[in-house]
Amino acid sequence: MPLGDSTRAVHAGLPPLTPGQPFLPGPVFAAPFVLDPVTGGEGIDWYGRPHNASRRHLEAAIGELEGGQCLTFATGMAAVGATLLSLLHPGDTVIVPADGYFTTRAFARAELATRGVTVLTAPTAGPYPSFQGVRLVLVETPANPGLDVCDLAELAAAAHAAGALLAVDNTTATPLGQRPLELGADLVVASGTKALTGHSDLLLGYLATRDEELLARLRSWRDSTGGAPAAFDSWLAHRSLATLDLRLGRQTANAAAVAEALATHPAVAWVRWPGRPADPSYAVAARQMARIPGVVTFELAGEAAVGRFLSAARLVIPATSFGGLHTTADRRAQWGDDAPPGLVRLSCGVEDTADLVADINQALDAV
Incomplete structure (x- = not known):
């Protein structure tokens, strides 16, 4: 029997319960971890930038809610930046929302155009330009701040027919309001600073996808550039999900x-x-x-x-x-x-x- 939203939110990402231990283990504070003297770091946590148990618990939780695999970032814009900078190359074309979060639009124009990427804009409710020759379509629905909504299944079909990827900013809706991956999106990007964690006390961003290749590329980008959230923020965010x-x-x-x-x-x-x-x-x-x-x-x-x-x-x-x-x-x-x-x-x-x-x-x- 499918579980309800509160049940899923309360139990998402919890490790196996151990008598005498809390439901959610406390944050793991470590930069280097102790290594095995023979095998070194193989198969274990060895450094806090790519490895942290608190972060993994949070990623498992958000992944369950979004219906994919999750990768967390220090902020929402860190997740957006990772998406745009790791997936787009000189000669590519990207479409970003004309009426969505203005910092995303400003970042794309300032950072991508100088790298030889063509940046187009389109309103959330359309009309959209042709997707032919487009590498990535990024939409935000409901759009912030105008709250227009687009048909994600229709947009995903059109993007894929032209060979483009569809990324959806799910910040405003949250995964309990909308699951873009089930509607055909290739990637979800969001700020967890907002309603997801909901207590106005931390910064967080995340990506979610069902595409193993996309996930590996984005993980490599994050682990190399160091944009991961801190251990306490990860634990605090996971704690907050229970009341979502x-x-x-x-x-x-x-x-x-x-x-x-x-x-x-x-x-x-x-x-x-x-x-x-x-x-x-x-x-x-x-x-x-x-x-x-x-x-x-x-x-x-x-x-x-x-x-x-x-x-x-x-x-x-x-x-x-x-x-x-x-x-x-x-x-x-x-x-x-x-x-x-x-x-x-x-x-x-x-x-x-x-x-x-x-x-x-x-x-x-x-x-």
Whole structure:
């Protein structure tokens, strides 16, 4: 019988249980490990950059949830950078999201173009250029911050027909919201800093794939360049996974209520949340996603209006990133993102729904 999301999250990646030991062994702190005097490092851990038991437990856990094999990195951008720099070579062409995380787009333009890689952009909801001659298609769905959604099965079929690889940024959805590998993607890339670990207390990135060749290439890149997460961060992330289903459940419920409140308030120009039937991405999201994330995007009149909203709110904390226990709001234009000055990405936390909606309404009234 298939296990439910909470059961899978609680038990993912745990080593065999040993009487007298904790469910999840504490972090392994080591740079060099003791070597066998005869065989040396063969078949055992020998150095902390490529080897760490805490990291392996976390990778096993995320791999179980994503449905593939996982490789963790120090940050989400380290995982993105490894993907782009290890898989693309001079003469290749890559397509990146025009409306996804702007640092990915900026990195591709700054670092790949100088290496002879052609960088094209396409909006998440399309239209896409021809995939003929393209080496890699990178999409982010739902896109951050606009929350558009694309049909991954359709996109995977089109990319593979042209000989391209499809990589999917699964940060916003998390593996409990969407499993891109089952929909045909070759690679999942994500920031575990956000909702996956959900406590706003660590940085983490990861890749997941079912392709052994891709995994070996990316592992070689990570182990050589040293972009692995630290032992304590790995342990802390694994510990946090156990409550993933519970956290997402409250965040999604809060987002549904908040989106409706925003949609009916005169201070709000527009609101996006793929779980609303009125949202342009609703049909694709309802078909493709197991749950809609707790992120809602909306627009106020401008920078000053956002300032008044955040100053009046008691439960909405101004902060970048998203997916944490506390409700936060981020005016994306302040970071150089190509977004309207009044665009707000609101990340719903796990507060009581009625309290959160009441606070947001009174803060909007102040606008």
